[in-house]
Amino acid sequence: MIITFFFLLAAPAIAADVGFEEVRIANGTQPPLTAGIWYPTNAMATPHSLGDSTQTxxxxxxxxxxxxxxxxxxxxxGGWYDGHYDTALALAHAGFVVAAVSHVGDTFNDQSRVLQLWRRPAQLRQLVDYMLDEWPSHARLNAGRVGAFGFSNGGFTVLVAAGGIPDLSKIGPYCEAHPDHDLCEALKHAGVDPRSGTEIPAGAWIHDPRIKAVVIAAPAFGFTFGRAGLSRVRAPIQLWRAADDRHQPHPYYEEAVRADLPRAPEYHVIANAGHYDFLPPCSARLSRKMPDVCNSQPGFDRAMFHEQFNAEVVRFLQAKLR
Structure with missing residues (x-):
């Protein structure tokens, strides 16, 4: 079903504004993880730069x-922790604490381990560990009310965190059958063999049962799971698809996930939207720098969509993390 409108739901705010901090998290013998944290505060908010964006x-x-x-x-x-800062702000205004990690090896300035996908869920679990045990304000959190949000490769990541087990050996045959698809062209351009991610360390897929609800937008590598690979996913899921996603062609990504989940997700399909419309509206500077990411289809209002999208994400997570 194509969903072209929403009811905007006002979320009760528990604080006047949103606080923010950037932290470094120990990562074993690897460089530390960098994360951004948004949270309710009564301190006065003012505009601050965050990458190419400005947040209050x-x-x-x-x-x-x-x-x-x-x-x-x-x-x-190829993103970093600020990729969904507007959604993080909306959640923090509604009383959530939000922590977003930059995934080492798959960021805008480091694509060295892009197909070592098992590293991402492990890093996400490290983030949960840090927030619940080491963050200076961890005593203010409820460890029984943890959710996750992921986009594209991040959608894949949170599916694994919620119990999914992918089969990366499917990527090679997929790219042989669909060499013109964006994933396969991107791997070829980067000189990455689609079969290079198939040698997976034992116990590599790290799950996190503390995660009780999941929001997923345009999950990458959806075709790698299958019914067996998603059979252990029990958390309620809100799943989003852009109807005009030319980077992840239908039905190999979102639809593959939707069809194979053991419990039907709350499913939203957004008419006329492209893959990158799940990212916040771009500044003028970023639009000049990255037009392919920033430009939407004619007639699609990304700013209006994000007001609706963020409200629906807040509503879902409030309902599932009571």
Whole structure:
């Protein structure tokens, strides 16, 4: 079903503004993980630069509230932790603490391990561990109210975190059958053999049963799971597809996930939307720098869509993380 409109739902705010901080998280023998954290605060928020964007936050302000739910975020391939800052702001205004990690080896400045996909769920679990055990304000969190949000490669990541087990050996045959598809062309352009991710370390797929609800937008590698690979996913899922996604052609990604989940997700298909419309509206500077990411189809209002999208994400997570 194509969904072209939403009812905007006002979420009750528990604090006047949103606080923000950037942290470094120990990552074993690897370089530390970098994460952004948004949270409710009563400190005064002011505009601050974040990459190519500007967000209105109270940098380092005190956390307001107790028993707060936690949402962890996983960005798309070649992104970084700020990739869904507007959704993070909406969730923090609604009383959530949001932590987003930059995935080492799959960021805008480091694509060295793009097909070592098992590294991503492990990093996401490290983020949950840090937030619940080491974050200076961890006592204000409710460890029983943890959710996850992921886009593209991040959607794949949170599916694994929720119990999914992919079969990466499917990528090679997929690219042999669909060499013109974006994933396969991107791997070829990067000089990456589609079969190079098939040698997976034992116990590589790290799950996190603390995650009780999941929002997934345009999940990458959806075709690698299958019914058996998704049989252990029990958390409620809100699943989003862009109807005009030319990077992840239908039905190999979102539809493959929707059809094979053991429980039907809340499924949204957005008419006239492209893959990157799940990213926030771009600044003028970023639009000049990355037009392929920033330009939507004629007639599609990305800013209006994000107001609706964020409201629906907040509504779903409030309902599932009571």
């Amino acid at each position: 936050v109270a940098q380092g302000g005190p956390v307001e509230g107790r028993g707060l739910p936690l949402i962890v975020m996983s960005h798309g391939g």
